[in-house]
Amino acid sequence: MPSVDVVSSEEEVPVTVEIKRLEARRMLRVRHLGPYSECGSAWERLMPFAGRHGLFGPHTVCFGLSHDDPQKTPPEEIRYDACISVPDDFVAEPPFELFDFEGGEYAATLHRGSYAGLAQAYDLLHCEWLPKSGRELRAGPCVEVYLNWPHEVAPEELRTEVLMPLE
Secondary structure: OOEEEEEOOOOOOEEEEEEEEEOOEEEEEEEEEOOHHHOHHHHHHHHHHHHHOOOOOOOOOEEEEEOOOOOOOOHHHOEEEEEEEOOOOOOOOOOOEEEEEOOEEEEEEEEEOOHHHHHHHHHHHHHHHHHHHOOOEOOOOEEEEEOOOOOOOOHHHOEEEEEEEEO
């Protein structure tokens, strides 16, 4: 699908927004309630559980679901899900729960750097790209696909794909 370059007003460099289709899949999640800046605790619970249950493999997908706009939602009510793909026959244990991620079309951009800067990627998609795109926002959470992890690289080398659901 075609990509579109948007010039970020803060950086004055082109940022690519692509339309991507994510596959539907069975997922395991653990919910974090509170500010997005504290959602690492969900990963600290999910990753050891996933490791103990042999969930990591070449086709494993890990992503975060950001359900709420922190500009409109009180910090203590913000919902974030740390998620990992699982086989269809996997049985969950509380506080982990299974769900079917529906997939679909998403506008996607790549954020380079610390997770603290992810708000810029969301602003780019929602405030700059969407109004000019001719597309409509679909109900549902935004997706963060983590292409590397803080224990692997320095914060400035982190790469996160930020995806916004589209009609």
